[in-house]
Amino acid sequence: MSDLQKEVSELERKSATAARLFDIRRIIGGLFVVYGVIVTIAGLTASDADLKKAEDININLWTGLGMLALGLFFLVWLKLRPVVAAAAPEDEQEQEQE
């Protein structure tokens, strides 16, 4: 093994990302549910001017529902397939302190 490979392997052992980084699906799911609700409400209360501007498509309603569906998809995926807990890092005391 080259020096570089030894150095990087050592850093990989100490790395905390796998054990401590949160799951992005929660953020995507949360944000798109919030956006979906906001935009859907804008669609339900759309004025005639809004509809006319968008060529008589209630684009807020459809986009809102689409975003809501995407958000729920990520939350359901997260629920059904949670990340398998990574191997415990070497310094467990430090992790407990946080």
Added chain:
Amino acid sequence: MRSPASPAHITLAEGLRLPTNGLDYAILAIYFVVVLGIGFAARRSVKTSLDFFLSGRSLPAWVTGLAFVAANLGATEILGMAATGAQYGVAVVHWYWIGAIPAMVFLGLVMMPFYYRSKVRSVPEFLLQRFDKSAHLLSSALFAFAAVLIAGVNLYALAIVVEALLGWPQWVAIVVAGFFVLAYITIGGLSSAIYNEVLQFFVILAALIPICVIGLKKVGGWDGLTGSIEKQHGDNFMTAWGGTGIGDANPLGANWLTIILGLGFVLSFGYWTTNFAEVQRALSAKNLSAAQRTPLIAAFPKIFIVFLVMIPGLVAAVLVPKIGTPGSDLTYNDAIPYLMQELLPNGVLGIAVTGLLAAFMAGMAANVSSFNTVFTYDIWAKYVVKDREDGYYLKFGRLITAIGVFASIGTAFIASSFSNIMGYLQTLFSFFNVPMFVVFIIGMFWKRASMKSGVWGLLAGTTAAMVNYFWIYKQGVIDIPTDQGANFVSAIVGFVAGAVVMVVVTLFTAPKPEAELAGLVYGTVSPGMEDDAVEAGDDAWYRRPALLGWSAVVLAAACYVPYSF
């Protein structure tokens, strides 16, 4: 301070102002809060420099794959490709189907095992392993320079667009966007950048799809669009290859040969396989299988994204027949902002503004987060302050991130001298990335290529591409109709010059000792092979890299069929 914007942009500022209201700003504000939240939440995962610069090489493939496509889907790309669609028509698909997919598949199937197994932390670090310090230092310096420059292009473009759309003064937009990028990368490192890219990917889809749907309805569907365009611009405007025979005139200024060789082979392979801002996403994947699948997963959305930028471009060309000509207030780059103003009601408008700003910030962040890695690992730790403990380099990485953001603010103004943002970026890539690809491909497949051949190949290729562009084309020695066409030719010239010089230098200089080439060159055995143990589930048929890669190539080729006859 007013930047040297083109007059069209300044007169445009009033004309393109979006009718945003509180709802739209609320949507935007939520996004900014989430962006910062991701940075702070990622902070606790950053313990080593490897966590900060490469997410500890531990992310799943779908995350790195979407980040891979999003890192390229910056707003300059979105506005620039819609502009290309409005200007050249359906020919814009070349930048995706022949100009991206084959290169992404090649990166995943052929090159990634060398990159990932050798455990290099950056693209230049591979050159250090394969060639010598001079090739390494040259490519590191060039990359760091280009990354700051392109981050500056993004920031400048953002300021122009935000001023036009929202009425914010340019310095406000620059300070706000610069601050957010600075904050979330300095705090959360690459994980934060990648997570924000994944989020941005979905927001930009939510912004572009409504524009395409309403835009198509407005011009009478796809048939109405085709009919109007062909009446205005002729039949070739709606085909991919029409008028590209050698010697024929077409708006792109390129023929099928320069498209395939220049764009499809040299430019695109140079960009997708050696641009560290892209490759970094794959290097942060958790194992070799995930690293290989990163560009392959990215290839599928990439095939279809072209429709989301081409349709707005074409619709704008129908609605504003004079777009991009001196008789119109609108330039080609205004295609998407114009449609946002005309078609989107409040609510979706807020999503579209958010998507555009998110794309600008992600485009800048991708360059900043690759710049800091190369500067720390490849320049600082190898040539300036060597052999310090890891914590020092982590601290230095945060410092250089801040410096990089400030430097890119300073370079934002260089972008203003080219009319088409994409043309500007492609010009840069043809100078810096073309010789990189020659050196990599020869270095990976020819054991004999000598240590010194790397740096001479890089120098010769860069010089040749620049001479071709600035002297032979710009001075009119050879007549090439457009900047784009000249870019393609410059790329081919740079590639050939780099290859020839590498072979000649190799014949006269010493090869690298065979033992040091293990795992770096085709046909050698990597000492890191034992790490390749396939993780449970990665042997599923739909996760096999070869199947994914070839499916993407076949799909891209099939997409050409409706636009080729």
